Amino acid sequence: MLLLLLLAQMPAMPGQPMGPIVSSPATSRVSYAFFEFAPANGAGMGSACAGITPTGAKGEALIFARSTTAMCSKRGLRTTGIQPGDLVVVAAGQPRVEPDADGVLGLRLENARANRLLRSSEIDNGAWTKAGGASVSADYALAPDGTMSADRLIYNATSSYVLQADNTGGVATAASVYLRGTSGSGVIDFCHGGGSGQCTTCSYVASSWTRCEFVSSFAAANNVFLGCDAPTKGSACSPAGDVLVWGLQHELGSNASSHIPTVSATANRNVETASFAFTTPLPSGSMAVSVDTSTTSHNGDQGWLVVCGGTTTGFNGLLGYSTAFASSLFINSSTLSGTVGGSVGQSRRAGWWGTSGYGAINTPGTSATGATTTTMTGAPSFLGLGDYNACAAPGSRVADGIYSRPCVDPDPARCR
Incomplete structure (x- = not known):
């Protein structure tokens, strides 16, 4: 046991990811990126519609707001095979944990509707x-x-x-x-x-x-x-x-x-907003950022993941949808056009990976190339989910859908 504790506290060797080593109940060790939420192994998520507030994979606090009740679905966006008890009303301020199109637990976010x-x-x-x-x-x-x-x-x-x-x-x-x-x-x-x-x-x-x-x-x-x-x-x-x-x-x-x-x-x-504040800001330079989305609409300019210095600043980087480009990746206000694969309701991964280029893709592990810049300036300390304006006017441009596997790391080889 002492040996495991010493190993967990050792600094990362060059080329190794920043995330700490975390022991799972099955005694296997998981090395997380600088930041991950709703990972494929479900760390920090609990179970679907269980009425608990999820956390980042390493326990980071989720900042969430919705001033009304909402309906949570244990089936996610699926419209068939629904059984009695699959829908659950959650209280105001309670996040909705639902499975995405791949069955990975994520966070459902929606605009205000009546x-x-x-x-x-x-x-x-x-x-x-x-x-x-x-x-x-x-x-x-x-x-x-x-x-x-x-x-x-x-x-x-x-x-x-x-x-x-x-x-x-x-x-x-x-x-x-x-x-x-x-x-x-x-x-x-x-x-x-x-x-x-x-x-x-x-x-x-x-x-x-x-x-x-x-x-x-x-x-x-x-x-x-x-x-x-x-x-x-x-x-x-x-x-x-x-x-x-x-x-x-x-x-x-x-x-x-x-x-x-x-x-x-x-x-x-009412509208939902979700974000995380990093206690340690991201360093400048080459970066890996990705997110999986199962969206239900593409209405106007909408963001899937935004990193910035806070809620009153412009963004350092954004993955999202633009009416001008059908999909876009933005780094330091540079617009990089790409193509979103799949259709509304499908799970897809969008991301950029430092010097390896960027992509808005379906399959984790691959990316398009051709980015004009792949380094991020500043020291982002805030991450917003599902909201193009998360860094300036939270809740004003939310993209309805389920968000899972957002990942941020200074190592461009991470977040695949």
């Missing part, structure tokens, strides 16, 4: 119009949050549906709903409009819950229909069906965000 629909899980309520013989049985089955609050909807194939008016025509809106077959699989129409409009056909199965998401910018009133609405669809309805329904949502924006429960009034989820 659910405009009343009684989001009570389609039996008078806030929902029932038409064409549609019938609803309240609190019929276990919902994705584990409560007995899922309603049963039976509808026929001749304009039979539930409806709630929400006059938001001409702007991008996203609608979403959780569905499960009462006794089998099937499909159901989910529409925006009124008399005419836009629809999607949602599939459901009896073995698990599925979240159906639909984005529209229909010019007229964006009423929300679920069931069979031939006039709005402009064609024949989906077949008659018997389905469990929970968690309807209609929000302004071009992507569906996590569910926001409502009762007698609309409800908000």
Whole structure:
């Protein structure tokens, strides 16, 4: 035991990473970079939606803010295979630990949104119009949050549906709903409009819950229909069906965000910010910085990882998305254009690696080349996640998604 303690306190040899050696429960030793959060081995993260505040891999304190409750998903961004209890409401100020697209636990961050629909899980309520013989049985089955609050909807194939008016025509809106077959699989129409409009056909199965998401910018009133609405669809309805329904949502924006429960009034989820302050600033010079993201939207200039001197300064380096470049890496205000591989919702790694160049890539361990500069000036002491303006106006440009494996180290061979 004494030998292990002496080894852990020995200074790093030339060429070795700065991170301390940490003993795992399995007695294997892990050498972490200067800074890591949400690493692949889960250090500091606890378990998904467990209601604890995660830390950096070496115990660094997370600085987190959100002034409202939020819905956490043990399935992350996945929209299928959801079981009762997979969704958990976490308290205001509580971070959401969720698995990314690779199954690695990360931190979910989202912009402020509002659910405009009343009684989001009570389609039996008078806030929902029932038409064409549609019938609803309240609190019929276990919902994705584990409560007995899922309603049963039976509808026929001749304009039979539930409806709630929400006059938001001409702007991008996203609608979403959780569905499960009462006794089998099937499909159901989910529409925006009124008399005419836009629809999607949602599939459901009896073995698990599925979240159906639909984005529209229909010019007229964006009423929300679920069931069979031939006039709005402009064609024949989906077949008659018997389905469990929970968690309807209609929000302004071009992507569906996590569910926001409502009762007698609309409800908000406020913006989330996350950052770390380094007790020892990063040295200047060649640098390795990377982060894995599973993002749900690309709206404007958005940052995935920012390093800087504090919350009132410009950034020393940034990995993120730019409307001008489709993706960009910035070092000391130099813009380096790259290409983001994969699609929204996929896990991808973005990073730069000192003299080895930079990349915005899918596969850890490789990088593009061609950076005009790969050294960082100043002494960054602050790292912001998921926010282009984390160093100047936190919370103003958050990129919705799950962030895992951010890594910073002066050794350009690290953070692969």
